[in-house]
Structures are given as structure tokens and as C-alpha cells.
């Protein structure tokens with residue numbers, strides 16, 4: 001076994017060297033360092049074009065905004081505490097972290113408005129200001145620039161029977177993003193589709209990029225609160241948001257590329 005491995009290792013090495021020698025010609029210029037690094041860390045050579053997600057997401061800056069965070073309940077740091085074992089701040093951070101991993105694996109850069117159980121205004125000029133944590137999120141998002149923002153929340157209702165998923169947007173430029181995220185989460189969770197709605201939440205209204213706020217489910221509904229307490233459900237939601245974003249970017253890219261084909265290129 002050992003000998004065979006050594007032998008086959010040798011053969012593979014020799015074959016690769018031969019191929020490398022054959023394909024390299026004096027006129028070839030090496031690809032930029034960044035491309036080489038990316039290709040070597042992300043996918044084997046025969047998959048250089050990669051799955052659609054890599055093509056759409058590589059090099060993008062995605063801002064993820066898990067709602068709430070921190071320890072001061074009077075400031076809304078916990079979000080909805082709900083009827084389940086986990087408060088909103090914990091669930092949405094977990095979803096955002098899973099989503100961040102998926103995006104980074106696909107080559108995107110992720111900026112989180114918080115990546116811990118903290119109020120994002122803490123230590124910023126917005127600390128003592130009303131709605132400071134929202135202003136801090138907006139400031140961070142604006143500073144990051146980026147391509148797109150996804151805010152993640154859990155919903156609440158005085159009526160425990162109310163359940164389902166809703167996605168909010170404000171500017172017209174964000175409507176498609178909201179639609180794709182909503183569809184993906186509803187399909188993945190099998191949750192009730194409460195639709196895509198327009199509302200002036202600061203984190204989607206005051207940032208210069210397409211932005212959507214997803215209320216993944218109601219923490220005041222016993223069934224949804226129980227589901228959202230499960231790690232598997234959070235991973236599933238992250239995967240759905242990832243797919244929804246990819247679908248959105250693919251559609252947007254297609255729409256943008258068409259005119260350039262007919263004119264310049």
C-alpha cells in the first residue's frame with residue numbers, strides 16, 4: 001500500500017510537471033497575485049469558473065446587520081424575548097454568523113454591524129444618543145460602502161397566533177433584493193408568507209445600497225419560537241438568505257450586462 005502510494009504520487013507529480021511545462025509558453029504572463037491566491041484557496045483548477053455563487057459573490061462586500069445586541073433591555077438590546085428559550089438578539093446573531101461563513105467561503109467580504117452580543121453604539125459617538133444603536137449601524141454600513149445590506153430580525157405580536165416571515169425594504173432599488181430573500185426564506189422554512197413590505201426602518205432607509213430587513217419569524221408564537229431556537233433552523237435560514245442573495249445578484253448582473261453587449265462590448 002505504502003509503495004503503491006509512493007509510486008502513484010511520483011507518477012502524478014511527473015505528469016503535472018509535464019503538463020505545466022507543455023502549457024507554459026514564454027509569452028505567458030502570470031496572473032495577478034490576488035487571482036492566483038483565490039484560485040488556489042477556493043477551487044480545484046477544473047472548477048475555475050466555479051458554481052454560480054462564487055462568480056456572483058467573489059469580491060462583493062456584503063453588510064450583515066443582526067438586530068439588537070447588548071445587555072440593556074430598556075434600550076431594546078435583547079429585541080423580542082418571546083416565548084422561546086432564546087431572545088431575538090441571540091437568534092439573529094447566530095443566523096448572521098452562519099450567513100457570513102457561507103458568504104466568505106464564496107469569496108465575498110462581509111462587514112458585520114455587530115459580531116458579538118454588544119450594542120453597536122457602544123464606544124461610538126452614538127452611545128448616548130436616542131436610537132444610537134441604529135445610527136451606529138447606519139454609520140458602519142455607510143463607511144463600508146458595499147454592494148448590499150441584509151438586516152436580520154425576529155418578529156413580535158401581541159397575538160401569539162400570528163406567525164410567518166416578512167421582508168421590509170424602503171427604496172425602490174431594494175425591492176428585488178427583498179423579494180428574493182423573502183421567497184427563499186419562506187420556501188426553506190415552509191413559513192407563512194406575510195409578504196414584502198415597504199417601511200422606513202433606518203437600516204434600510206438610510207444606507208446607499210440595496211437593503212432589506214428580514215423578519216424571519218415570530219418569537220411570540222410558540223411554534224416559531226421553538227423552531228428558531230434550533231441550531232438547524234438557523235443554519236437553514238442562513239442558507240436560504242445566501243441562496244436568495246445569489247439569485248438576486250444573478251438577476252441584477254444579467255439585467256446590467258445586456259446593454260453593454262449591444263453597445264461597447
Ligand SMILES: [Zn+2]
Pocket residue numbers: 067068079080088153154
Ligand atoms: Zn428586532
